[in-house]
Amino acid sequence: xxxxxxxxxxxxxxxxxxxxxxxxxxxxxxxxxxxxxxxxxxxxxxxxxxxxxxxxxxxxxxxxxxxxxxxxxxxxxxxxxxxxxxxxxxxxxxxxxxxxxxxxxx
Ligand code: FES
Numbered sequence: 613x614x615x616x617x618x619x620x621x622x623x624x625x626x627x628x629x630x631x632x633x634x635x636x637x638x639x640x641x642x643x644x645x646x647x648x649x650x651x652x653x654x655x656x657x658x659x660x661x662x663x664x665x666x667x668x669x670x671x672x673x674x675x676x677x678x679x680x681x682x683x684x685x686x687x688x689x690x691x692x693x694x695x696x697x698x699x700x701x702x703x704x705x706x707x708x709x710x711x712x713x714x715x716x717x718x
Pocket of ligand 1: 653658662663697699
């Protein structure tokens with residue numbers, strides 16, 4: 613099983629960037645490694661700021677958010693059914709591609 617996958621990221625400017633990414637780190641780290649610098653992640657990945665809000669389209673292969681993440685997402689104006697906090701998303705081996713869109717600033 614491969615430890616990399618194809619990452620497609622749509623930024624706030626609407627441009628799509630693609631790269632290969634490692635699986636064994638958080639989605640926030642993956643996005644930073646991919647050069648996505650528009651996510652401020654003010655709390656440093658501690659699930660307490662929601663400035664790492666993204667939309668993730670990965671289907672049922674991604675476990676849903678934990679209670680703490682859900683509570684933070686519920687505070688967001690731009691929350692949708694695809695909303696996740698990038699710092700809380702851990703990917704599992706077997707994923708081949710992931711589409712992520714950076715959510716609007718709150
Ligand atoms: S970086 Fe603050 S909630 Fe994710």
